[in-house]
Amino acid sequence: MFERWGTAVVRHPVRVILAWLVVVMGLGGVGYLVLGPEGAAAVAGQNETDFLPDKYESVKAARFAEKAFPSVDGDGATAVLVLSRVDGAPLAPADQAKGREVVEGLGGAGVRGVDGPSLSPNGKVMLAQVTFTEKLGHTSLSGTVTRLRADTEDRVAGTPLRSGYTGEAAVAKDSERLDILVSVGMVVMIMVLLIVIFRSPWVALLNLLIIAMVGQGVVAVIAIAAKAAGTTLDGSVTGLLPVVLFGVGTDYVVFLLYRYRERLRLGEDRRTAMVAALARVGSAIGVSALAVAVSFGALLLSGFGSFQILGPALAFAVLVMVLAGLTLIPAVFSLLGHRAFWPSKAWRSEPKAGLAARTGNLVARRPTAVALAAVAILAALGAAALAHKPSYDIEAMPSGTESARTMDRLEAGFPAGTLSPTTVFLSGPGVSEQSATAYAGRLSALSIVGDLGAVQVAGDAARIDLLLAADPLSEKALDAMVNELRPAAHSAAPPGTTVYVGGETSAFADIRDVVEVDLRVILPAAGLLIGLVLLLMLRGVLAPLYLLGAVVGGFVATLGAAVLVFQGAVGRPGLTFTLPLIVYMFVASIGTDYNILMIARIREELRGGASRREAVRVALRQAGPPVAAAGVILAASFGALTISATLAEVGFAVAVGVLLSTFVLSWLLVPALTALVGRAAFWPARTSAPRVVRAPEPVSVRMGG
Numbered sequence: 001m002f003e004r005w006g007t008a009v010v011r012h013p014v015r016v017i018l019a020w021l022v023v024v025m026g027l028g029g030v031g032y033l034v035l036g037p038e039g040a041a042a043v044a045g046q047n048e049t050d051f052l053p054d055k056y057e058s059v060k061a062a063r064f065a066e067k068a069f070p071s072v073d074g075d076g077a078t079a080v081l082v083l084s085r086v087d088g089a090p091l092a093p094a095d096q097a098k099g100r101e102v103v104e105g106l107g108g109a110g111v112r113g114v115d116g117p118s119l120s121p122n123g124k125v126m127l128a129q130v131t132f133t134e135k136l137g138h139t140s141l142s143g144t145v146t147r148l149r150a151d152t153e154d155r156v157a158g159t160p161l162r163s164g165y166t167g168e169a170a171v172a173k174d175s176e177r178l179d180i181l182v183s184v185g186m187v188v189m190i191m192v193l194l195i196v197i198f199r200s201p202w203v204a205l206l207n208l209l210i211i212a213m214v215g216q217g218v219v220a221v222i223a224i225a226a227k228a229a230g231t232t233l234d235g236s237v238t239g240l241l242p243v244v245l246f247g248v249g250t251d252y253v254v255f256l257l258y259r260y261r262e263r264l265r266l267g268e269d270r271r272t273a274m275v276a277a278l279a280r281v282g283s284a285i286g287v288s289a290l291a292v293a294v295s296f297g298a299l300l301l302s303g304f305g306s307f308q309i310l311g312p313a314l315a316f317a318v319l320v321m322v323l324a325g326l327t328l329i330p331a332v333f334s335l336l337g338h339r340a341f342w343p344s345k346a347w348r349s350e351p352k353a354g355l356a357a358r359t360g361n362l363v364a365r366r367p368t369a370v371a372l373a374a375v376a377i378l379a380a381l382g383a384a385a386l387a388h389k390p391s392y393d394i395e396a397m398p399s400g401t402e403s404a405r406t407m408d409r410l411e412a413g414f415p416a417g418t419l420s421p422t423t424v425f426l427s428g429p430g431v432s433e434q435s436a437t438a439y440a441g442r443l444s445a446l447s448i449v450g451d452l453g454a455v456q457v458a459g460d461a462a463r464i465d466l467l468l469a470a471d472p473l474s475e476k477a478l479d480a481m482v483n484e485l486r487p488a489a490h491s492a493a494p495p496g497t498t499v500y501v502g503g504e505t506s507a508f509a510d511i512r513d514v515v516e517v518d519l520r521v522i523l524p525a526a527g528l529l530i531g532l533v534l535l536l537m538l539r540g541v542l543a544p545l546y547l548l549g550a551v552v553g554g555f556v557a558t559l560g561a562a563v564l565v566f567q568g569a570v571g572r573p574g575l576t577f578t579l580p581l582i583v584y585m586f587v588a589s590i591g592t593d594y595n596i597l598m599i600a601r602i603r604e605e606l607r608g609g610a611s612r613r614e615a616v617r618v619a620l621r622q623a624g625p626p627v628a629a630a631g632v633i634l635a636a637s638f639g640a641l642t643i644s645a646t647l648a649e650v651g652f653a654v655a656v657g658v659l660l661s662t663f664v665l666s667w668l669l670v671p672a673l674t675a676l677v678g679r680a681a682f683w684p685a686r687t688s689a690p691r692v693v694r695a696p697e698p699v700s701v702r703m704g705g
Contacts, residue, residue, distance in 0.1 A: 002282030006275035006330060013331035018327045024217040034227055050232050051305030056510040057486065061502025064425050068461040075135045075393060076112050079145060080167040080419060081152065082410045083117070083126040085160050090123040095161060099126040102155045102163070106130060110144030119688050120596060125413030128167035129167070136172055145173040149402070164406030174401035175645050179521040183242065186489035186640035190250055190633055197629045198257065199344030206332060206340070207253050208246075215245040215317075223315045236306060236578065237313050239647050242319050248292065248590075248639030251630040252325030255281055255597060258626035260333060261341065265348060270337030284600040287537040288593040289322035291530050296591035299340045299581070303514040307581065308521075314585075329640050330643030356624030359667055364617040367675035374669035378553040379661070384560035387567060390515075390686070391574030393473040394510045400646045415450030417468030420504040422481070424489050428497030435494055436462035442492045472505045475573070480507040502574035516578055523584055527552065530592050543599060544671050550665045551591035557664075558657035566649055574647050583650070587657035590634065594627050594666040602674050603682060612678035614672045624667060631662025 010018055052059045069353050085091060090100065096119065103117045106128070116128030130148065134141045145165065152163045187208060194204035219241065259281045263273035296318065299311025314531060333340050363370050380679045399406060410418065424443060428435060436457050443466060444452040453465030464483075470477040486501050493499045527548060534544035566572045605615035635658040639644040641651025674681050 002278035002286075002326075003275060005282065005326065006278030009278075009327055009330045010271040010274050010334040013335050013455050016327055016331035020214070020324070024213050024380060027217040027220040027224075031224055051309075052507065052510055053303060053305075056514075057500060058502050058507040058510045060480065061423065061500035061506065062309070064500050065423070066428065066501060067462070068425065068427065068458060069456065069463050075679065075696065076132045076134060077138075077141055077172070078132070078167055079130050079148075079165045079169040080406075080410070081116075082164050082166060082406045083107070083132060083156070083161050084124055084409050084413070086162050087160070088124065088412075092165060094127065095159075098156070098159055098161060102152060102161075103128045105155060106148065106152070107151040108147065108151070110140060111148065112136065112292060120413030122413055125410060125539050127410060127414070127418070130165075130169075131358040132169060136168060140395065141169060142173050142176060144705075145169050153330060156387045164402050164409065165401040166406040166410060170406070171398075171645075174398050174403045175695075178398055178643055178645060180639050180678055182644050183644070186637050188244060189640060190246060193629070193636060194250070194254075197254070197263075198339045198341060202336070202340050202342060203253075204255065207250055210324065210328060210332065211321070213330070214249070214320060215242065216535075218245060218317050218320050221661050222464070226309070228693060231309060233309060233313075235601065236582070236647075238583075239305075239311050239641075239644070240310070240650070241313065241317060241684075243637050243641065243651075244314050245321060245545070247634040248318055249321040249325065250633050250637075252285055252289070252322055252591070253329055253412040254630045254633065255626050256325060257283055257331060257333065257627075262622075264338060271334050274334040278326065278330060280604075281597070283537075284597050285322060286584050287533060288596045289318055289598065291533045291592045292318045292589035294529040294533060294610065295526045295585050295592070298522050299585065300527055301522050302581075302689045304518060307578075354625070356628065356667075357621040359621030359624065360617040363620060363668065363671045364613040364675060366667055367613070367616070367672040370668050371672035371676065374664050375553070377664055378557040378669075381557035381560040381564075381660075382553065384563045384568075385556050388559060388563050388580070389475075389567065389570065389574035390473075390512070390577040390580075391473075392478060392512065392577050393471065398559065412641075415467040415469055416449060417466075417470070417472045418476070419504070420472040420474055421453050421465040421467055422485065422501065422503040422505050423471070424464045424466065425500045425502065425584055426464070426493060426497050427460060427500075428494070429460055430494065431457065431460045431462050431497060433457045436464065439492060439494065440464045443485075443489060446488055448477065448484055468505060472503075473508055477505050481505050496610060512577065515581070519580060522581060525587065526588060530588060534592070534596070537596065538603070538682055540600070540684070542677060542683065543674070543681040546681075547595050547670060550669050550673075551588045551661070552590045552596065553669075554657060554660050554665050555587045558583055558653055561656045562649060562653040565652065579649055579653060583653045583657055584666045586654045587636075587661060588657055591661035591665050594631060594661055595670050597627055598603075598623050598666045598670055599681075602671065606679060606682075613675050616675040620667065620671055628662060628665050631666075635657045635662075676699040 046422070054063070073583050081103065083091075083102065085095060099117055103114060103126075106114045110133055112131045112133045114130050116126055117126045118128070119126050132141060132144055134144070149163075149165055152165075158164050191204045191208060195201055195206060197700065198204070216309055222237070222241070223233070256277055259277035260273055263276045264270065266273075268276060296311045296315040299307040302308050302311070424440075426439060433455075436455055439462070440452055443449060443464065448468055448470060449466050450469030451467040452473040454463075455465075457465045468477055468480075470480070471631065481501070486506075489499050489501050530551070531544055531548050534547055535541075538544055562575055562583070566575055598619060601619040602615050605618050606612065610618060635655040638651045638654040641647040642655075646653060
């Protein structure tokens with residue numbers, strides 16, 4: 001099938017290239033018309049309740065708030081101005097007067113309103129909340145924050161006061177530079193690695209240009225689909241999508257070009273070589289992409305809307321990239337032929353035996369020892385996974401930035417929950433200012449409550465803000481929400497009234513419940529789907545079983561490595577709550593990806609008449625380098641995320657997981673196990689009959705499309 005596919009592509013390469021250009025440019029135009037200049041930011045989710053089912057209390061509270069206390073500020077982004085003395089002393093009356101003057105003068109283009117100022121209980125800090133006309137992600141918001149910061153600094157110049165902004169808009173502004181560094185760093189690392197691997201700048205440049213072009217179309221489709229479905233995208237989608245596009249897309253390019261270069265080395269012309277390359281690796285690449293896609297697709301089973309969107313979005317990106325890898329890439333490189341690898345000429349001769357060949361010899365000679373060593377590595381790292389603790393504090397701020405320094409000063413005067421108050425809504429006949437105030441007083445006596453915020457009454461509804469004494473996203477606050485605050489809020493309510501407890505802490509308490517269920521459902525479901533793909537491809541029983549066991553071991557070892565680094569060395573209280581699911585999706589799918597390519601080559605050698613150990617030796621020599629190259633490139637792509645404020649843990653864990661999948665699973669464990677069990681790994685499929693692989697006939701090509 002892939003031989004016929006490749007023949008069709010190389011016969012009409014110009015048509016294939018033009019078709020991709022038309023589709024991508026058309027999608028870009030439609031995306032601009034539908035979404036405007038904001039692009040994917042136009043469908044970005046603003047809070048956690050956007051992704052929870054309606055049955056949860058935090059969602060009910062948010063819906064009730066929209067009706068009873070509609071915000072006059074709409075969905076504009078916010079930032080918090082913090083004023084304090086340079087010497088850290090309490091604010092004198094003159095300082096407070098100056099602070100009120102500064103707050104009253106805030107405004108200008110892009111600012112919708114200002115609330116405050118409020119003085120901290122210890123008198124050291126004043127704060128005010130600024131609401132902007134635009135929401136997070138809008139192109140003009142960054143400039144507005146910059147202008148507001150400069151204007152405020154001018155207003156306090158020459159006084160004992162110092163100013164600073166924190167909150168979502170300020171954090172977004174401070175994260176811009178890191179986001180740029182992540183993107184640029186990833187692209188540069190991929191380019192450098194491709195140049196080192198292929199000794200050609202053209203391979204690197206063409207790969208990056210093609211993926212960037214196709215990626216624009218993928219992002220446009222996902223954003224348009226979200227807009228049409230009335231749903232929203234969260235930061236995990238927009239943060240991980242470029243890495244998947246560039247990392248996974250480059251993997252498929254590497255797998256194909258290694259085989260293409262190998263066929264050129266044998267003397268085949270450029271078009272015949274491309275057809276032969278597709279005939280031999282097209283099936284493995286296609287099945288590998290399918291395994292990755294179904295793994296991500298398992299996230300549809302999640303009860304958390306963010307995962308339900310993330311899974312299909314990444315699966316779609318992978319499928320589009322593999323389609324480009326089997327059509328657009330062959331069309332471009334079949335036109336270029338040898339010129340694509342200029343100026344290097346070293347590829348024209350058979351490469352000398354390197355690390356992959358030596359590893360193949362070792363695995364073929366001592367498969368039992370190699371398998372035990374690989375299992376020992378996985379077990380040693382996996383043991384640390386027993387200490388894993390989830391963390392829901394996702395509001396990471398870039399260290400050393402104004403928003404981070406300002407947050408430290410704010411917490412010196414206000415309770416930890418000041419920027420994320422827990423809001424209790426009281427509804428029913430007889431609700432009055434007096435009854436709401438009395439009810440708020442009872443709630444403020446709870447140990448988890450640090451201070452009482454505003455109490456508002458509108459008709460037969462009341463809104464009460466509680467400032468928690470603990471970090472709103474800490475395990476202590478989440479436990480107190482479920483075990484103390486919610487039960488007390490309901491039991492202390494006046495007879496005949498209804499209570500809804502909302503806010504960020506309430507939302508993450510519900511998210512925690514959802515994720516705990518997801519882990520029990522999605523992990524085995526994804527494993528089952530990957531297992532079915534392996535069964536369909538390998539048509540054997542034993543090989544899919546130990547391949548699946550290998551990737552599960554790789555996942556546990558990866559999680560253990562993340563625990564050792566972040567909970568151990570760095571000292572964090574836990575790992576981001578989404579980490580196990582995201583790492584499992586990537587490590588299980590990518591591990592399967594590389595294992596498929598390796599075991600497919602082993603099976604190819606077995607069908608050619610080689611013994612089981614000889615098949616492993618040759619497969620590692622030939623397939624080991626492209627698998628290693630792809631693994632290092634993908635690990636580097638995710639490694640770029642380690643400088644991100646919010647995705648550092650994900651970037652590190654997936655990078656480690658990819659390297660484990662590459663060198664421990666695909667290079668050691670899977671070949672060693674296959675060397676031990678031999679052809680029985682593929683039973684009942686037949687691998688014993690030698691098969692002569694016929695090179696495709698030269699392809700007749702009519703130039704010009």
